[in-house]
Every structure is written in C-alpha cells, then in structure tokens.
Amino acid sequence: MIVANRKSLEEILNMLKPYKKVLLLGCNECVTVCAAGGEREVGVLASELKLSRAKDGQEIEIKEQTLERQCDHEYIDQVRPFVGDYEVILSIACGAGIQYVGEKYRTKIVLPGVNTTFLGVTLEQGVWSERCxxxxxxxxxxxxxxxxxxxxxxxxxxxxxxxxxxxxxxxxxxxxxxxxxxxxxxxxxxxxxxxxxxxxxxxxxxxxxxxxxxxxxxxxxx
Amino acid sequence: MKTKSNIERILESGGFVVTSECGPPRGADPEVIRKKGNLLKGVVDAVNVTDNQTSVVRMSSFSSCIILKEMGFDPILQMVCRDRNRIAIQSDILGAGALGINNILCLSGDHQKFGDHPKAKNVFDIDSIQLINTVKILRDDGKFLGGEEVKGKPVLFIGAAENPFADPFEIRAARLGKKVKAGCEFIQTQCIYNMEKFTKWMEMVRDRGLHERCAILAGVTPFKSVGMAKYMKNSVPGMDVPDGMIERMKGVAKEKQSEEGIKICVETIQKLREIPGVRGIHIMAIEWEEKVAEIAQSAGLLPRPQV
Structure with a gap:
C-alpha cells in the first residue's frame, strides 16, 4: 500500500487560516489501511480543527466526506454537487489522490493534509515499513x-x-x-x-x- | 605494467607497498595539503586523498591530488558514488587521466547522514563494484558505459576498499571476489585491530585465490588515546576493536597513551607482514600525519624504493 503520515495539526491550521468553509476529503484505500486518511481520520481531524478554531474564536465549517478512491475520477465526481459550497478542499488521501482532486476541480484550491511517504507493508498494528x-x-x-x-x-x-x-x-x-x-x-x-x-x-x-x-x-x- | 602507477610498479617487482592518506581541508587553502604532504615525503609510495570523507564537505579529492602530484607524489584519487552519477564519474575519470593521476580508489561512500549536510539528496546511480568496472571499461576497452568510444583512454591503476570486519562476514571474501572480477587490482582494508578475524578473512581470500589477482594492502590506524580507541569501537560504523586493545590502552598513564598507540600500530604491522597474501600496508593516521614516518621507520618499512 501507499503509506502516508498525517501532517501536524499546527501545519494544517496554518494552511487553513484564510478559510471558513472546508471540504475535508478522506480516501477508503491505502490511507485508510495505514490510518492516515480514512473515514476515521477524517472525523478525528475535523473535530480537532473545529475545536482549535473555536478556541481562537475563528469558527470553521467542515464538510466531512470519504471517497471510495481519490485516484479514480468517477469517485471524485461524487462531490461535484456540493463542492462549490466550499472555499477550499483539504485532502488526506495520498499525493496522487490530492493532485487528482485538484485536476478535476480546477478552480478549487486543494490542500494536502498528509505527507505521502512510501510503498510498504503493515509489520504489526501501528507499524509500517517500506518495501518498494x-x-x-x-x-x-x-x-x-x-x-x-x-x-x-x-x-x-x-x-x-x-x-x-x-x-x-x-x-x-x-x-x-x-x-x-x-x-x-x-x-x-x-x-x-x-x-x-x-x-x-x-x-x-x-x-x-x-x-x-x-x-x-x-x-x-x- | 598497465599504468604509470608507482604502486603497480613496486607490486610487479615483488616489493611491499606502503601507502598513507591525506584528508583535504575544510577550506580553499592549498598549504594544508602541502604541509601534510611534506610529512609523508620519502615515507610512502602513494598517497590516498579522501573524497568528502564521512560526508563532510572538504576540498575536492581531485584538486588535492593535483597539489600532491605537483609535490612529486603519486596520488590515489578516492571517488565515492554518493555524490556523482555515471556522467560526472566518467568525466572525472577522464580528467584524472588527462592530469596524470595514476590511481583510483572506488568506494560507495559514507551515507550523508553522518556529515554536515544530512539533508542532501544522495546519488548512488552506480555502486562501488560497478564503479570499478566503469574504470576498467574506460581504460581497457576504451568504451563509455553508454557504449560510445573513448578518444584517449584514461590509464589508472584500479583499487577499492574492503572491510573484513563488516557483516555478513561469510560473504566478505565473495564480495572481494566480485570486486576482483569487476577489475580491481589493489585493495586497502579497513583499520585492522582484530587480528584473529583478519587472519580468518585472509584465509577465505586465499582459498579463492584472490590474493594472486589483487594486491591486499592491510590498513592500520594508530590510537592517540584510550578515548579514541573507545570512539572507534563504539561510534565508527564497521570498526572492530577488541576489548583487549582498549584494556591495553587503559593500562598506561595518560601521557604515555599516544606512545602506546604507536607501539600497538607498529606491532600490528609486523604481524600483518607475516600473513601470506598481504602485499603492503596502508597507514591511516587520522589528523596525525606527522606520525606516519615514525611508524614506517619503527616497522622497518623504510627506506622506500626510489621512484
């Protein structure tokens, strides 16, 4: 699988500073398996972001959505009906997914919420290792x-x-x-x-x- | 004789070779090289010039070789695969040939993590064994790796390093075999402290007949202090310093430790000379070049044959 690491909350908050309406996109494939960008991580990140912004008096609206894949356009198309309601997309798929979403919605800024690292395997719960x-x-x-x-x-x-x-x-x-x-x-x-x-x-x-x-x-x- | 290398000439005449090394400075002052060179005059047959060793940026091996060449030395150009791809490597080999550098030492290179630029991107387009073969193809076949013809072949005596103490031990002689097959003509080993293991490695080398196809120059480094001995044991990758050595250094008063280090080094050389297949000694006195003459003298390696 493609292994990724979520970026720090601080870095993500920094990228999101100018925005109030965010579409947060997870992916059901590799990043779900390596616990960086699946449905669970979408939920956790959304909560963390809302909490931090509320503390600073900077409310934020986040739409949480996890696609089957972000590397195939048919799934990316699923957010077309409402993508226009948001100022920015924060993707926590791998680097391929993040870019492909941007290619499909050319007027939208797509921000990376993870660092994509390597092709690897699960050694044990919570441990991944590069292979290819x-x-x-x-x-x-x-x-x-x-x-x-x-x-x-x-x-x-x-x-x-x-x-x-x-x-x-x-x-x-x-x-x-x-x-x-x-x-x-x-x-x-x-x-x-x-x-x-x-x-x-x-x-x-x-x-x-x-x-x-x-x-x-x-x-x-x- | 394939080349104009001083070490090749001595080896062909059946002689015992002495080499040492010169680490270039972290600046552009050529006097540092000349000063180190002066300490080695008449003491060695050739001088290695390290290539950004431990991945710390220094004056290039190539330019330092030229400074030593001007002083009358036969320099050994060390070249690592960490910083150059096959285009830059072949280009530098042609340059070395043009400027009368007669020897090259082909190395993988320390990982940049150890140096002063750990954030650098490494290259490793080819490995040390492929580098050996690259020099051979350029020299003997007059061909570039890309297959085109070389106009004016670079004539270099081809060397490499080998660490008899690294793991997996069982394939270390096989690895040397690959280097010899690739075209390696001389080997300088990692510093030898563990004589038992080195003797075992030499047996494996002789079993394969490699000592007859490639000259083994045994590497030694004198300890300046017990602190250095401990550092070499614990912090230098691939170094094998037996506890007995540390104990021996500990056993003498602090002000006598450097003397003891030299003594151990000289004794080591004497033992190494007795091992069948050892064709020379490579003395690496790290930032202690002034001691090379004394070590060579005490070990009975002087005078050196005239060039």
Missing part, C-alpha cells in the same frame, strides 16, 4: 525476494557496504541492513551462489529518472 520504490525494473528474482533499491540505504546492487554490523545498517541502529536480509534469504532458498554474479549498472529510465511515467494498455482502452 517503484523503480520500474524489478530485480527481486536475483536478490532473494528482498529489494536492494528500497531496503539498502545506498541502493547498492552488489552487496553490503562496510557499514553493515550485526544485521543493522550504519544509518540507524534500528534499521535492518537490506543486504543482510538478502544474504539470509538467499541462504534459506539455497541460492547463495547468486550473490557471486555482478549485477551491472542499472537502467534508471524506467524509474523517476526517465521523467514522469505513464502506463498504457491498448487492449483495455475504450
């Missing part, structure tokens, strides 16, 4: 199913640097060394000989470096 950077050319079959791009702090493709110690990364004592994980897994899979192969320089054109990406499936187009 969407580089566009997967090498997991060569690295024991553990991604060196996302999980090594230096994205090294040919093994651990000299800072790997007791399974941890030099960057942070609480961070697993990605290459330790790769080597452990290769051993479990009886594939340690794969480590001997030199992985050549990577073609980054499939990643962000090639410019903003677009995917096309002719067979699915109408």
């Amino acid at each position: 950077q969407g580089c566009g050319e997967c090498v997991l079959h060569m690295t024991g199913g553990v991604c060196p791009i996302a999980r090594c702090a230096k994205s090294l493709l040919n093994g651990p640097c000299g800072g790997s110690s007791n399974g941890k990364c030099e960057v942070d004592k609480d961070l697993d060394c990605g290459w330790q994980l790769i080597i452990d897994r290769l051993k479990e899979l009886n594939q340690l000989d794969r480590y001997e192969e030199i992985i050549p320089v990577k073609d980054w054109t499939t990643s962000r470096d090639g410019g903003p990406r677009k995917r096309l499936r002719e067979d699915l187009r109408l």
Whole structure:
C-alpha cells in the first residue's frame, strides 16, 4: 500500500487560516489501511480543527466526506454537487489522490493534509515499513525476494557496504541492513551462489529518472 | 605494467607497498595539503586523498591530488558514488587521466547522514563494484558505459576498499571476489585491530585465490588515546576493536597513551607482514600525519624504493 503520515495539526491550521468553509476529503484505500486518511481520520481531524478554531474564536465549517478512491475520477465526481459550497478542499488521501482532486476541480484550491511517504507493508498494528520504490525494473528474482533499491540505504546492487554490523545498517541502529536480509534469504532458498554474479549498472529510465511515467494498455482502452 | 602507477610498479617487482592518506581541508587553502604532504615525503609510495570523507564537505579529492602530484607524489584519487552519477564519474575519470593521476580508489561512500549536510539528496546511480568496472571499461576497452568510444583512454591503476570486519562476514571474501572480477587490482582494508578475524578473512581470500589477482594492502590506524580507541569501537560504523586493545590502552598513564598507540600500530604491522597474501600496508593516521614516518621507520618499512 501507499503509506502516508498525517501532517501536524499546527501545519494544517496554518494552511487553513484564510478559510471558513472546508471540504475535508478522506480516501477508503491505502490511507485508510495505514490510518492516515480514512473515514476515521477524517472525523478525528475535523473535530480537532473545529475545536482549535473555536478556541481562537475563528469558527470553521467542515464538510466531512470519504471517497471510495481519490485516484479514480468517477469517485471524485461524487462531490461535484456540493463542492462549490466550499472555499477550499483539504485532502488526506495520498499525493496522487490530492493532485487528482485538484485536476478535476480546477478552480478549487486543494490542500494536502498528509505527507505521502512510501510503498510498504503493515509489520504489526501501528507499524509500517517500506518495501518498494517503484523503480520500474524489478530485480527481486536475483536478490532473494528482498529489494536492494528500497531496503539498502545506498541502493547498492552488489552487496553490503562496510557499514553493515550485526544485521543493522550504519544509518540507524534500528534499521535492518537490506543486504543482510538478502544474504539470509538467499541462504534459506539455497541460492547463495547468486550473490557471486555482478549485477551491472542499472537502467534508471524506467524509474523517476526517465521523467514522469505513464502506463498504457491498448487492449483495455475504450 | 598497465599504468604509470608507482604502486603497480613496486607490486610487479615483488616489493611491499606502503601507502598513507591525506584528508583535504575544510577550506580553499592549498598549504594544508602541502604541509601534510611534506610529512609523508620519502615515507610512502602513494598517497590516498579522501573524497568528502564521512560526508563532510572538504576540498575536492581531485584538486588535492593535483597539489600532491605537483609535490612529486603519486596520488590515489578516492571517488565515492554518493555524490556523482555515471556522467560526472566518467568525466572525472577522464580528467584524472588527462592530469596524470595514476590511481583510483572506488568506494560507495559514507551515507550523508553522518556529515554536515544530512539533508542532501544522495546519488548512488552506480555502486562501488560497478564503479570499478566503469574504470576498467574506460581504460581497457576504451568504451563509455553508454557504449560510445573513448578518444584517449584514461590509464589508472584500479583499487577499492574492503572491510573484513563488516557483516555478513561469510560473504566478505565473495564480495572481494566480485570486486576482483569487476577489475580491481589493489585493495586497502579497513583499520585492522582484530587480528584473529583478519587472519580468518585472509584465509577465505586465499582459498579463492584472490590474493594472486589483487594486491591486499592491510590498513592500520594508530590510537592517540584510550578515548579514541573507545570512539572507534563504539561510534565508527564497521570498526572492530577488541576489548583487549582498549584494556591495553587503559593500562598506561595518560601521557604515555599516544606512545602506546604507536607501539600497538607498529606491532600490528609486523604481524600483518607475516600473513601470506598481504602485499603492503596502508597507514591511516587520522589528523596525525606527522606520525606516519615514525611508524614506517619503527616497522622497518623504510627506506622506500626510489621512484
């Protein structure tokens, strides 16, 4: 899933300073799972905002709405009947959702209520961890199913640097060394000989470096 | 001989190599380099010049190499992958070739988190093993990574670093094997304090025959004090300082500690020289360059062969 963190109340209040009528939009997908921008978070944020503004004598009207997805226009269209009643949209979907809402309502200012961080998994209740950077050319079959791009702090493709110690990364004592994980897994899979192969320089054109990406499936187009 | 490198020449003649390093200053004063250089005259066969080590901004390795070259040294250009993509890297390698730099040390580079600009974006377009191979392709095949032909090949002796004490230990020799396969001709190791582990690593290196295809220069760093020893043990990533070493430093009076540090260093060198496959010593006296001559002298490494 796409993992996001809600921005601090202070930062959101600051962005909302000039406005009195706000449409607060949550999303039922990834940000719901990572507890940053789902229906529950919409409710909590709305209450916090109203309370703070009331304390400052700056009443605020907030319409709470959580869409099935903010990355598909058919769901974004659902707020069309009343979007005009509000001065500003505060979206707590991921960065893709926030932008897409803005693309659909071009005269509306859309403010981000979260910081979008990474593609990851739920480790346990309340803990999420990065797994993928969407580089566009997967090498997991060569690295024991553990991604060196996302999980090594230096994205090294040919093994651990000299800072790997007791399974941890030099960057942070609480961070697993990605290459330790790769080597452990290769051993479990009886594939340690794969480590001997030199992985050549990577073609980054499939990643962000090639410019903003677009995917096309002719067979699915109408 | 593939290059004009002094270390390659000594290695080919079967000699034992001595190198040291020079950390560039945090400013534009060339005298700092010249002063450090003067302390190493006649003591070493080549001088490493670090590349923004620990991710702290310093005078570039490249320009410091040129200053040392003008003084008659054979500098080793250290190059990290943290700050340059393959375009900048290849461009600097061509420049090094043009200006008569004969050696390059290919490194991944410390993470910027440790330095004075932790908010910087890192590059890591290629890794150290791919960098080794890049230099080799430019030099031996006369090709850029993009496939085009190089007009005027850069002729550099190719080195890299290896940390025998980092984890996972079991693949450390395999990792060196990848470096050798990529084109690495000499290795300078992380500072050696844990002789037992280093000896084990060298066994693994010899089992693979890597010592015959790549010269291993063993790294040493003298302790100035017990405080430094503790700092190296606890705060420097990938450093392995056995408790016995700390105890030994603790055991002498404060004013005698630097002397003891030098003594340990000299003894370490003597032990390292006995290990089959060790072809030289790399003395890293961090901000203590004035002691390199004394260490080399006491360890019986002087005089150096004439250039």
